[in-house]
């Protein structure tokens with residue numbers, strides 16, 4: 001019989017970490033061997049005999065955590081935001097020196113969100129205008145959301161490949177922030193509102209029509225199937241995978 005995956009959760013008392021602790025504890029093929037908070041030394045992961053790490057911490061901590069995991073040959077599933085192009089490039093270089101180790105950085109673990117981003121990239125080839133509105137709980141520390149950044153990147157790449165010009169915009173005067181953030185040429189607007197969890201709309205406009213692709217996470221339980229899929233898959237995918245879509249066969 002295959003032994004259970006020995007999993008350490010970093011950020012275990014946070015909103016996502018607490019949910020991941022529950023999900024891993026109840027998965028028949030996994031054993032939760034360590035739960036770490038901000039003040040725990042990372043050596044606790046090694047002492048517990050973990051083979052897999054889930055990072056659900058903060059943008060300032062995640063890079064050091066993941067590098068520690070990789071340097072010790074542990075596979076990592078990362079949901080934390082803040083993984084810029086430069087950080088991902090550095091991590092990919094580190095992984096080349098640890099060829100048996102896998103890392104998944106998933107800006108969003110919810111299947112519906114991953115699908116919505118893929119649909120948006122497909123649709124964005126056919127519409128003149130596209131903008132993103134992401135809406136989150138007011139305790140979120142980063143804006144725009146990692147999901148919105150990833151969606152904008154996918155949209156920009158699809159439009160560039162299809163030769164679609166920039167979305168039209170005649171704005172001449174503008175209060176700072178009024179037109180949102182520019183992510184690879186796609187405008188992203190961030191809403192922070194009590195009562196929300198994680199939501200995103202991609203607005204696509206053409207002459208006389210609009211298509212809206214909306215995804216809502218009403219509960220952090222929505223992210224857990226993706227976390228478990230990541231844990232079950234990451235060891236068989238050495239190197240860096242960016243986006244849970246890398247583990248899904250969306251083209252079929």
Ligand SMILES: NC(=O)C1=CN([C@@H]2O[C@H](COP(=O)(O)OP(=O)(O)OC[C@H]3O[C@@H](n4cnc5c(N)ncnc54)[C@H](OP(=O)(O)O)[C@@H]3O)[C@@H](O)[C@H]2O)C=CC1
Nearest residue numbers: 011013014015016037038057061079080081106107108109
């Ligand atoms: N990929 C996805 O699907 C999702 C990703 N996220 C992302 O996950 C991250 C966490 O979100 P959320 O749970 O809401 O945030 P929280 O602030 O609720 O949780 C973060 C936790 O990490 C802890 N922490 C900080 N530094 C370290 C460290 N070095 N080692 C261990 N623990 C540490 C914090 O401890 P303390 O309280 O002591 O500061 C806190 O408990 C964010 O980047 C968020 O954007 C969120 C939802 C879904």
Ligand SMILES: O=C(O)C1=N[C@H](C(=O)O)C[C@H](O)C1
Nearest residue numbers: 081107108140145146147198
């Ligand atoms: O902080 C959150 O809550 C979320 N963070 C991730 C992001 O920034 O995209 C994923 C999801 O949107 C929830």
